[in-house]
Amino acid sequence: MEYRKYDSQKDKKAVYRILNECGWVHDKKNKLLNTLIPSANTLVSSINNEVEILVHSVIGSMKYLDEELKLSAVTGVNASLCARKQGLSSKLTAIKIALDAINDADVSGLCIFDQGYYNKLGFGNGNYENVACFTPATLNINRKPKLPTRLTESDFKKVHRSRVKRKSFHGAVTLPEFITEAEMGDKKKNTGYGYFDDDGNLTHHLWFHGKGREQGPIWIKWMSYENLDQLIDLLALLKSFEEQILMVKMVEPAFINLQDFIKKPFQIKWLTSKSKHQNYIYATAFWQLRILNLENCMQKTHLNFEDINFNLKLSDPIDKYIPKSMKWNGIAGDYIINLGKRSSAEKGNKKDLPTLHASVNAFTRLWLGVMPASTLVFSDDLEAPEKLLKKLDSAFVLPKAHIDWNF
Ligand SMILES: CC(C)(COP(=O)(O)OP(=O)(O)OC[C@H]1O[C@@H](n2cnc3c(N)ncnc32)[C@H](O)[C@@H]1OP(=O)(O)O)[C@@H](O)C(=O)NCCC(=O)NCCS
Structure with missing residues (x-):
């Protein structure tokens, strides 16, 4: 083409x-x-x-x-x-x-x-993300909101720096500054508020869509904070909108269960049932990932587990879509994998090792900790002897990955 x-x-x-x-x-x-x-x-x-x-x-x-x-x-x-x-x-x-x-x-x-x-x-599905739809008046935050500074689209450099420095975790994505600038969107519909330290650095902030709507909903496009105390500042700020805004929607921040911060969540859910302001939390997997360079990914994999060695026969469906003349057309092939505190992948096959057969879709999900190997056997494209599956289940017990950057 x-x-x-x-x-x-x-x-x-x-x-x-x-x-x-x-x-x-x-x-x-x-x-x-x-x-x-x-x-x-x-x-x-x-x-x-x-x-x-x-x-x-x-x-x-x-x-x-x-x-x-x-x-x-x-x-x-x-x-x-x-x-x-x-x-x-x-x-x-x-x-x-x-x-x-x-x-x-x-x-x-x-x-x-x-x-x-x-x-x-x-590509294979990432983790479920929880999406919370709640009325800020139900937030159980006993902190007086600190006075925030209003942020505008011209603050995109400060906003981006705050996003780069945010508290991050397994799976967290960071993209270049022009993406933040673009994602801030139309100034008539989007706005943000945040807090600066004494040196003028924006330490924590939120940015939302829904500016100018009398009762909301507002969609939190992102929240950035360097520690959980700052996250509570941002929730206190959201609660301060309670006299007017009836609905806030957001992807649940990593590290917390938002339900822990909501008063009588079940009663409110039933009271608002079928209303346009229905309060509820739902889960969905809306992002996907795939490995492009297996050797590099394995080199950066440090698992708190005894070493496991196996042959990997990896299939990769992308090759059908890429002209043969390109230098990269997928990562299908035979590899010897060593997993442990120091992991590696090298091309080849060793006779005495057990073999894992997997598509890159399924292997990526296993490696990221989205699903255990023994489940992927049934839900995805992965096969291995029982003993190896059990070891892989124990090796990949990882924190839940969150991208924390919707793109
Ligand atoms: C997504 C989009 C780019 C696909 O465009 P397209 O040119 O029709 O896609 P392709 O021709 O490459 O692929 C079509 C094939 O994918 C298949 N397909 C589409 N959605 C699929 C799905 N969810 N699951 C499996 N197959 C799917 C189609 O059935 C079709 O299969 P066929 O070739 O066997 O008939 C187009 O629909 C679009 O521009 N949508 C609006 C913008 C958008 O949502 N972009 C994606 C952002 S993540």
């Missing part, structure tokens, strides 16, 4: 048309169009000399326990309404991921429009 780098001068009009046909952009000043797409590594593909498909990704980082991995974050895939079901979007996405792998990315991640599409490129 033919593709090339996005050129703002030449392609902006066609890309606006695609995004508009997808229902994503209705305004030519939109930040996705003007900030994100020109700064990201965007590829476009044409049909009959008209740009009809675009894919963009950015290089960021992802934490694996205490280590940092280089992440290819796929930030968008769009096809116009006259380019669908030709297989071109899948191919262009696969090529974009291959280029990022050649550029040394260890893993690739994305947020899904639905399950299944990106599985064909080797």
